Amino acid sequence: MNHQTRSRGTVATFAVATAAVLVLAGCTPRAATGSDAQSADDSPIVIGASWPQSGPLGSVAPGLAGLEAAIAAANEDGGVDGREIELVTADDAYDPARLVENERKFVEQDGAIAVVNFGGISIAGREYLGQKQVMGVSMAGNSPLSDIEAFPMQRAFWPDVSWEAQLQGKWLTEHAPDAVVGYIGFNNDLTESHLAGLAAQGVTPAQVAAVPPGTADLSAQVSQFQAAGVDTVIINIGAPTGGATLAYMDQIGWKPTVFLSSTVSDFHTVINISGPGPVEGAYSFEFFKDPSDPRYADDDVIAQYLDDMEASGHEKDATNALALEGYGLGAALVDALSRTDSFDSEGLLAAWDSFDGTENPMLRDGITLEESSHGRVIFQYQLSRFDGASWVDEGEIEDVRELGIVE
């Protein structure tokens, strides 16, 4: 080889070696993965949270803020059995592939004993968590997440949306048997789950508008609903769609009976967007409190929640119901950890499955966390109606187990 060739080779080889060193410097050495650190008695209990903080469902990010506030408050109180809870978080942008990537990091690098996440994309991570025998908890109502026989490591915090749909169907059958129903929801399996629940009570919507997350303009679908003679609209879609649709319906003077699904009936998701007028008279089967609802202004539990949100630096999200739900999820995890026999996935899962009338800061008075069935821990709802300023209870709390909806 001549000098020119040799120096070119040297430079190229040096470049490759430098690039390799840079890549390796950004990686974690094999010996330093989190699973080893978990074995020590005083080491933190690691929980991973993959949550949408950007993308089409970036609006649910306050849920993570609430979760962080609950964990921070627990650590402030001394942790669990003297052990700190370490919450490692990552944005999945509501992309299932990024969710799985995050889960792998939590499990393989951080040594997480449980992974929490938001929404139906949790389905994508079930196989992996099952293979690694790590517990997953999702804040989601999609019915597929109730399949704990096939995916025994997966649980869900929200109740199965099909149960609430059955309550709506039951109400319609009893109070408006001739209703012509229109349904607005996401173009995913949440809608399939909801429609299955309605069908179980003999209600088949005449019109269905299933749209992607983030859609704001449903004027064409609303016109179609009107033309089809729809007189009852069930809305199960997040911000900004639900609020924008109700505002449009109000603008054109169309006033059908409206059912808002529990998880999209709060002020931040709907009422603050549409204004209170368009929501007046709407129904909802609720199970959690809304910190923006004036009727909880003097609630002691909400006051504690607000303090914890402020202490953890999340006061700007404090009035968002999703933040309270995240806080509730964090409180449930802390409660399960406080009862577990062992600080691992198996122990946490066993404790999670054995709630027994456990109070939770996000739940409405009279509703508690119960022993797991179908991977769910909440079974009670309170029918409420919006009076133009606040949600007002109608009748008694209903338990889907007692109604035969859940076996």
Next chain:
Amino acid sequence: MSAPVVHTEPTGRATAPDIRPRYRTPGFWTAVVAVAIAVAVPFLVSDYDLFNLSRVAAVAIGVASLNLLTGFSGQVSLGQGATFGIGGYAAMMAIRYLEWPVWVALLAAIAVGALVGFVIGLPAVRMGGFNLGLLTIVIAALFPVLLYRFSDFTGGQAGVTLAAPAFPSPTDSLTDAQWSYLVVLTLLVLTIAFLDQLVARRTGRALSLIRAGRILAVSNGVDVERLKLQFFVISSVLAALGGAIFAFVLGLVVPESYPLVFSITLLVASVVGGSRSWIGAILGAAMVVYLPSLASSVIPGEASAYLAQLVFAVVLGLCVIVASSGIAGAGRRLASSIERVLRERRATAPPTPPSTTREEIR
């Protein structure tokens, strides 16, 4: 093929034409060093890092397939992400529903990729002009919609998942992640070796003529349409292969992974990495895999998505304006500059007695 005629030149004499066997070229030894480091990596870093590096390798195959198309044959595809996804779905469904072995599923993905490439490429190449780009946009836009439309078949939003790792380790001394990485690395090296040979041969010279001008190519006896179609099909095959490997590494295929913007991202990765460089394909793939996570770790929240887009846009703009051959090309130019400086320093240094040089000893 005649035997190579290369020998050490006596100092001070004119050099003969530099025709050396491949193993004596700097590129060969650089590649050997790179592969040696890559093979050592699984014993140094965590399984999670290996998972990400495996994803880089899989995406790199997809970007390399685009490099073949854009960088070497002068065609533009805005649907490579969809072909990547089609390969992923074909392989995963073959395993999940037909219970085919992994390697047969990979062959199925290759076959589907070839079919897709032929079906899209045939009319587009015949129509000429921008039609290939336009047709591929249609495919990229339609693909996720079709995945949702036929959700009974494709799994809809939940997609298709694997119940067990696609590349389980055959030995206790390697974890699944280590084994998977080595398998994917091998497939990447084989792909690049294949592509390198492909563009270095007669077809490569024919492609250069096509890029220079259609009339020039035709006047030199090149069947332009046929060659373009061949390369579009090969590119689609490799994209599908990369997609299948990516799906195996992730253990999952879902519609959200393959929107139109993913196809555009692959094209940007090709340009940013260097569309006429296989190393550039790996660099571009690394950006695709690592940039979103890095952005969200730097600026959590909604701004992170915009930061990733901003970085991509800035780097793309820089590449278009000041480094048209991408990061790989810029790196090559930098290496040449360093080499020139070294050579000039050597030229100005006092001459070394011939009897003491290492070359003479050899």
